[in-house]
Amino acid sequence: MTAVKFYQVGSRAVGNRLLDPAHRTRQADPQRRNALNSGHRACQGCGEALAARYVLDTAVDATGGRLVTVNATGCLEVFSTPYPESSWQIPWLHSLFANAASVASGVVAALRATGRPDVRVLAQGGDGGTVDIGFACLSGMFERNDDVLYVCYDNGGYMNTGVQRSGATPPAARTATTEAVGTEPGNPFGVGKDAARIAMAHDIPYVATATVAELHDLEAKVRTAMSIRGARYLHVLVPCPLGWGTGTAETVKLARLAQLSALFPVYEARHGTVSSVLPIREQVPVEEYLRPQKRFAHLFAGDGRPDVIAKLQEIADRNVARYGLLSEEH
Amino acid sequence: MDKPFAITLDVRTSLANHTGTWRTERPVYVDGVPPCSHACPAGEQVQQWLYQAEDGGYESAWRRLVEDNPFPAVMGRICYHPCESACNRGQLDSAVGINSVERFLGDQAIAEGWTLPEPAASTGKRVLVVGAGPCGLSAAYHLRRLGHAVEIRDAGEQAGGMMRHGIPTFRLPRDVLDLEIARLLDLGVTLRLNTRVDDLQQAMCEGAFDAALLAMGAPLSKRAYIPAGQSARILDALAVLGDVAEGARPQLGRTVIVYGGGNTAMDVARTARRLGADEAIVVYRRTQEQMPADASELEEAIAEGVRLHWLRTITQVTGTKLTVEKMRLDDEGRPHPTGEFEELTGDAVVLALGQDVDREVLQTLPGLVVEDGVVEVGPDLMTSVPGVFAGGDLAPSTRSATVAIGHGKNAAHSIDAWLRNRSVERVVAEPVDEEPVGYERLNTWYFSDAPHAVRPRLELARRTADFTEVVGGLDEQTALYEARRCLSCGNCFGCDNCYGVCPDNAVKKLGDGANSYEIDYDYCKGCGLCVSECPAGAIVLVPEDK
Numbered sequence: 001m002t003a004v005k006f007y008q009v010g011s012r013a014v015g016n017r018l019l020d021p022a023h024r025t026r027q028a029d030p031q032r033r034n035a036l037n038s039g040h041r042a043c044q045g046c047g048e049a050l051a052a053r054y055v056l057d058t059a060v061d062a063t064g065g066r067l068v069t070v071n072a073t074g075c076l077e078v079f080s081t082p083y084p085e086s087s088w089q090i091p092w093l094h095s096l097f098a099n100a101a102s103v104a105s106g107v108v109a110a111l112r113a114t115g116r117p118d119v120r121v122l123a124q125g126g127d128g129g130t131v132d133i134g135f136a137c138l139s140g141m142f143e144r145n146d147d148v149l150y151v152c153y154d155n156g157g158y159m160n161t162g163v164q165r166s167g168a169t170p171p172a173a174r175t176a177t178t179e180a181v182g183t184e185p186g187n188p189f190g191v192g193k194d195a196a197r198i199a200m201a202h203d204i205p206y207v208a209t210a211t212v213a214e215l216h217d218l219e220a221k222v223r224t225a226m227s228i229r230g231a232r233y234l235h236v237l238v239p240c241p242l243g244w245g246t247g248t249a250e251t252v253k254l255a256r257l258a259q260l261s262a263l264f265p266v267y268e269a270r271h272g273t274v275s276s277v278l279p280i281r282e283q284v285p286v287e288e289y290l291r292p293q294k295r296f297a298h299l300f301a302g303d304g305r306p307d308v309i310a311k312l313q314e315i316a317d318r319n320v321a322r323y324g325l326l327s328e329e330h
Numbered sequence: 331m332d333k334p335f336a337i338t339l340d341v342r343t344s345l346a347n348h349t350g351t352w353r354t355e356r357p358v359y360v361d362g363v364p365p366c367s368h369a370c371p372a373g374e375q376v377q378q379w380l381y382q383a384e385d386g387g388y389e390s391a392w393r394r395l396v397e398d399n400p401f402p403a404v405m406g407r408i409c410y411h412p413c414e415s416a417c418n419r420g421q422l423d424s425a426v427g428i429n430s431v432e433r434f435l436g437d438q439a440i441a442e443g444w445t446l447p448e449p450a451a452s453t454g455k456r457v458l459v460v461g462a463g464p465c466g467l468s469a470a471y472h473l474r475r476l477g478h479a480v481e482i483r484d485a486g487e488q489a490g491g492m493m494r495h496g497i498p499t500f501r502l503p504r505d506v507l508d509l510e511i512a513r514l515l516d517l518g519v520t521l522r523l524n525t526r527v528d529d530l531q532q533a534m535c536e537g538a539f540d541a542a543l544l545a546m547g548a549p550l551s552k553r554a555y556i557p558a559g560q561s562a563r564i565l566d567a568l569a570v571l572g573d574v575a576e577g578a579r580p581q582l583g584r585t586v587i588v589y590g591g592g593n594t595a596m597d598v599a600r601t602a603r604r605l606g607a608d609e610a611i612v613v614y615r616r617t618q619e620q621m622p623a624d625a626s627e628l629e630e631a632i633a634e635g636v637r638l639h640w641l642r643t644i645t646q647v648t649g650t651k652l653t654v655e656k657m658r659l660d661d662e663g664r665p666h667p668t669g670e671f672e673e674l675t676g677d678a679v680v681l682a683l684g685q686d687v688d689r690e691v692l693q694t695l696p697g698l699v700v701e702d703g704v705v706e707v708g709p710d711l712m713t714s715v716p717g718v719f720a721g722g723d724l725a726p727s728t729r730s731a732t733v734a735i736g737h738g739k740n741a742a743h744s745i746d747a748w749l750r751n752r753s754v755e756r757v758v759a760e761p762v763d764e765e766p767v768g769y770e771r772l773n774t775w776y777f778s779d780a781p782h783a784v785r786p787r788l789e790l791a792r793r794t795a796d797f798t799e800v801v802g803g804l805d806e807q808t809a810l811y812e813a814r815r816c817l818s819c820g821n822c823f824g825c826d827n828c829y830g831v832c833p834d835n836a837v838k839k840l841g842d843g844a845n846s847y848e849i850d851y852d853y854c855k856g857c858g859l860c861v862s863e864c865p866a867g868a869i870v871l872v873p874e875d876k
Contacts, residue, residue, distance in 0.1 A: 012776045013865060015826030017843040018385055018814070027830035030839045038835045038853035039344030044352065045857035050833040080344070087344035215830060241857075249858030249871075252831055256775065 014215060025215050026058045033060045033089060040087040041079040045248030047238030047255065048076055048153045051212045052124065055151055055236065058219045060090060062226035063120045068093065068107055072100035072125030072134050075160045076153060098134045100125050101141040104148040120226060121147065127154040127168035131195045142202035142231045149225045149232045152195060155240035163243040167192045170263070171315070172308050173295045175243070180298035189311060199233040200272045206232040208268035212239070213256035217278055221268060237264045245294020257289040262316040265323045277323045286312045349834060353856035355871040357828075357849055362820020362867065366428060368766035369416035371728075372399045372468075372736040376413050376428055377821055381844060383431060383813040384823075389444060391813075392435045396446055399735055400471040400514050401464070403440055403506045406433020407801070408497055409732045410593075410624040418769045418819050422777060427804075427812045430785050434809035440509050449517055450477035455749045458483070458539040460527050460691075463491020464731045465722030466545035467514055468738025469745075474517045476746045481537065482519060485526035489515075491547055492723070493731055495572040496594060498601050499797045504575070530695045530718075541717045541745045544692075544705060545738065548685040548723040554589070556679075558647040567598040567682035574601055574797075583677020585609040587652060589644055590682030591621035593730075596628060598680050599636040603794040611637045611674065613644055615657050615665045634794050641665065642672070650675050687724050702726075710744040711737060719745055767820030771867030776825070777817060818866040822847070828860035828869060 015028025026032055035056035042049035060067050068091045071077045077094050080087040095103045104123035111119050123141075125134060130152040141148055157175050158164040165175040171189040174180040178187040199207045205228050210218040218236065225232045239246060239254040246254055258264035259278065263286055266278035287309055290296040299305045320326055366376035374395060382391035395402050406429055417425035438444075455478045459466045462484035470480045488494055489511050493502065515521055527533045534542055551566045558564055563583070567590070573580055586602040588595050591614035599610040612631075614621060617640050621628060632638070639654070643665075646653040652674040657665040692698055692705065697715045699706040704727075705720040707713055713720050721737030723729045786802035793800055804812060816823075824843040836854035840846045849860075861869045 012778070013825040013827050014830030015824075017824035024826065025830065028826040028839075034835050036835075037344055038850070039347040039349060040834070041344075041347065041349070042833060044855040045859055046833050050831065050859075053833070053835070084339040084341045085344040085347060086341065247858070248856075249862040251833075251857075251859060252863050 012214075012216070025219050026061050027054060027215060027219075032057045033065075035060055035088065035090050036080060037087045037089055039085065041082060042075070043240075043242050043248070045241045045251045046075075046079075047212050047240060047251045048126065048155055049079070050251070051153050051218075051236045051238045052076055052080075054212065054215060054218055055124070055222050055234070056090060056122070058222040059120075059122050059149070059226055062223050066119045067091070068111075068119060068121050070094070070100050070104040070107060070121065070123040072123070072129030073097035074126035074129045075155075076124065076126060078160050097129055099137050100129060100134055101137040101148065101150055104150070105141050105144065105146040108147050120149075122149045122151065124151040124153065126159075127152060127156060127195075128158045128166045130154075131167040131193055139198075139202070142199060142204050142233070145204060145230045147229050147231070149222075149234060151234045151236060153236050153238045154195075155238050155243060157240070157243050159240050159243040168195065170312075172299060172305075172312060173293075174298060175295070185298045185305075185308075186295075196233065196235045196269075199235075200269050200274075202231070203272040204231040204233065205229075206268070206270055207235075207272075208233075209235045209237070209264070209266050211237040211255040211259050211264060211266060213252050213259060214266065214278060217266065224268070243295065245297070246292055250292060254289065254292065257284060260284045261286045261289040262319045262325050263289060263312065265319040265325055267323050274323060277325055277327070279327055280320075280325045283320070283326065286316050348852045349855050350836075350850075350852045353851070353854060353874055355856045355858065355873055356851060356854065357856070357858065357860050357869050358872055359822060359845065359847070359849075360820065360868060360870050361822075362767040362771070363764045364819040364821060365416035365418055365766040365768075366413035366426075366819075369412040370736075371412065371730070371733040372405070373739060374398045374413075377816060377818055379435070380426070380428070380431065380813045380816040381818065381821075381823060383435065383810070384816065386810065388435055388438050389442070392439045392444060393447070395432065395435060398739060400446060400468060401436075401510050401735060402432050403436025404493060404502060404510055405732065405735070406430065406436045406803075407502050407506070407799075408493070410626065410730060412732075416766065418767070418772060419777075419815060419817050421769045422774055422817070426815045426817075427785070430804050431809050431813050434804050434806070436506075436510070437803055440506070446471070446513055446517055447475060449474045452479070453477040453749070455479065455540045456481070456538060457745060457749075458534060458537055458542040459545060460484075460530070460533075460542065461491060461545035461547055461722070461724075462486070462489035462521060462523070463545060463547050463722060463734060464493055465547070465724075465734035465738040465741070466491070466543065467511060468735040469543050469545065469721065469742045470519045470738075471514050471517065472739050472742030473745060474519050476742065478746070478749065480519045481522065481539075483522045483525040483527050483533070485524070485546075487523055489521055489523065495575055496568060496597070497575075497731075498571060498597050498604075499575060500600070500604065500793070500800050501597070503799050527691060528694065530691065532694075540749055541719065543738075543741050543745065544713070544718065544720040544724055545722045545734075545741075546688060546691065546724055547734075548687045548704075548729070550686040550688055551681065552684040552686055554644075554681065554683055556644055556647055559649055561649045562647040563678040564647060565678055565680045567594050567680050568685065570598055570680055571601060574605070579605060581605070582607055582680075585611070585650075585676045587644070587674060587676035587679045588612045588682055589679060590614065590684070591616065591623055591640075592682060592684065593623050593627050594685075595682035596623045596631045596636070598682050600631050600634055600794075602680070603634055603636065604797055607677075609637065610635070611639055611676070613642050613654060613674075614638070614640045615643045616663075617641060617659065620663065630800065633790060639674075643667070644679065645671070647679055650677055652676055652679065685723065685729075710747075711741040712744060712748070717748065767867055772817055772819060773863060773865045773867070774817075776827070776865035818868070820867050822864075822868040823866060825865055827863050827865060831859045831863045833857065833859065 015024035172186040364377040379394040411429040414425040722734035
């Protein structure tokens with residue numbers, strides 16, 4: 001029997017009995033590491049817990065298990081290691097909120113000094129620990145081109161402390177510190193930072209963005225990152241049912257809509273230049289992404305705020321133009 | 331215990347923390363009713379045999395198919411496939427070509443010589459089946475498999491009923507029909523041809539039968555009174571189709587008028603084209619939309635040059651001159667005469683106005699109730715006479731071979747239950763009344779766009795030249811492609827999504843393929859991600875008991 005192209009679920013599902021095991025994701029493997037184990041205290045439907053397992057299981061596989069992780073303070077650290085329990089099935093180190101990148105640089109130096117350069121280092125943190133509190137340390141790690149993959153799980157706010165605004169909170173979103181009041185409700189437009197583009201500005205070998213909705217893409221990026229030496233940065237969008245005010249079963253769907261609406265562009269860049277993008281299969285209006293989220297509910301209450309939604313649509317359209325998101329498959 | 335300052339607890343794994351206690355709803359795997367199976371008159375488990383075919387397991391797919399229907403190669407040619415009309419994939423791009431895969435499996439079975447499953451141990455019970463059409467043969471198959479001795483009696487010279495006499499060879503080549511019937515008879519079914527049952531009561535007594543199934547169909551053509559001169563040539567559709575099926579090539583003339591709007595009318599019009607008629611005109615008293623003929627037959631008839639005259643009745647035939655009256659529809663869609671007449675020319679008029687059952691035989695069985703021209707039966711297909719069942723065109727039905735095959739299967743199970751003194755209702759309840767899984771239950775993001783594979787069709791120019799089969803089969807590649815387009819509505823097909831998307835690793839993967847997952851309720855928090863990301867809608871959330 002000759003090979004027949006696989007049509008049932010294409011390449012989008014986690015696995016499938018009809019796919020050659022080599023084409024399934026790491027997550028389809030019964031032998032996957034489960035680096036973040038059951039019993040952790042993340043909320044129901046947590047996108048960050050899901051992404052952390054996706055990323056680390058692949059990284060463990062790509063390094064043959066020779067991997068050390070450093071974790072910034074944040075949800076991930078809090079829910080995975082309430083003393084005396086730990087959910088981590090891999091070497092894991094936590095120091096402070098601000099210094100995960102520096103600690104990771106130190107671990108790399110220590111491994112080199114002790115003659116074990118084959119052991120790789122992965123640092124991880126939320127968007128607060130990355131784009132705000134740990135940013136100086138991260139920038140330093142980038143400019144020294146230390147051999148670390150830094151992964152930022154971006155849920156757009158300080159969620160475990162009560163949903164405060166961060167530098168990654170999207171415009172118009174309501175948080176505890178950007179109330180939905182006044183003529184410009186929610187997080188103001190024109191603030192915040194795009195960490196992936198700042199990382200690119202350091203001309204480091206590899207920068208990529210991804211979401212929890214596109215597992216094949218995410219795993220491929222982790223594998224690419226682990227095949228490169230030097231400073232690397234991966235920015236993963238992880239919906240947060242608590243902070244976004246969404247259903248616990250909608251986490252993956254929202255990540256998908258973020259990419260389809262172009263509010264979250266998914267791409268990879270080498271040495272400061274975008275080298276490929278995940279094209280949008282079928283673009284959806286930003287409204288479809290915003291409406292299910294209570295943090296944007298004020299845009300739809302009463303007469304609604306079509307003007308604000310139009311401004312968000314402009315951002316999406318700019319992303320489409322900037323990254324060529326509607327182009328054919330790369 | 332020597333612990334550092336301020337430390338009182340041992341370090342341990344988070345597995346000690348059973349987060350399952352947070353849950354208010356629990357995900358549960360289900361086997362929903364896919365719309366294809368729900369729509370199949372023969373009760374085929376379509377999704378299940380497609381699943382077997384998806385990895386090239388054609389023999390196991392065929393075996394799953396013949397659990398319900400012993401005629402895959404015939405069905406893959408003549409069934410009007412209500413499964414495809416119901417298929418959810420129709421809302422995504424186009425319905426899965428179920429019928430063409432069925433034919434592929436049927437042809438594969440013939441090529442490979444696969445045999446039907448062996449009958450169960452003998453029960454010592456004897457069942458008489460009257461009529462060797464689709465219903466009778468299907469019933470005989472299922473009864474034989476259940477271990478009963480079966481004798482089929484048919485008045486004709488060959489078995490097959492309307493599959494043989496009513497369906498043109500360009501839709502169903504007879505070698506295919508012969509092979510599938512012979513394979514069925516090989517199970518040890520006694521077939522007595524040329525044996526008309528004139529007195530049912532007597533036949534049952536003499537043969538010491540414990541039960542009987544009446545499946546003689548509706549072999550008599552309905553007539554309409556049309557004043558006609560002596561030179562007029564008025565023929566009966568069933569007679570024409572029957573003669574042609576046996577190899578005769580009657581000369582119908584250059585212009586043939588077919589009166590009626592059902593599948594038989596289409597078949598006879600298409601046959602007339604092949605017999606050399608330049609024109610085949612179908613006259614029907616209602617509109618094209620109201621024609622009972624299946625859309626695919628109508629489409630093929632039109633493609634072959636058959637013309638349609640709807641809203642017309644034939645009022646008189648004189649020689650080759652026909653008078654037709656125009657009709658109009660009232661608000662309820664019923665046709666009424668308008669008093670306006672037209673003339674048509676036709677060398678022959680073929681009547682295809684429907685068929686009636688043969689009441690003469692039925693009258694020999696005291697107590698049998700015949701109403702509206704069909705034998706009255708209960709939900710278990712038993713007639714008013716205990717131990718006597720009826721199915722197919724003889725019983726109330728929409729009259730297709732597929733419905734008859736379904737009747738045969740259901741009647742066989744009812745007869746089996748009756749012979750074993752079991753409650754029949756339990757058996758009949760088998761085709762579940764559960765609602766089929768709707769499109770909205772699916773997460774179609776995961777299904778790639780893959781349009782319908784079109785079966786090769788004979789070139790139009792060649793079609794009306796002879797009686798060669800019009801629709802071809804799929805090759806293996808295309809059949810496999812088509813099978814893999816199945817969305818597996820409501821049933822797990824082993825995509826690993828639930829195992830992958832659980833943030834709590836609470837889904838365990840036990841093997842490969844469908845239904846090889848298990849939820850670990852010690853850790854499942856009940857977020858529902860597995861439910862919403864299941865492409866097939868095969869997981870549901872149910873509330874936890876308080």
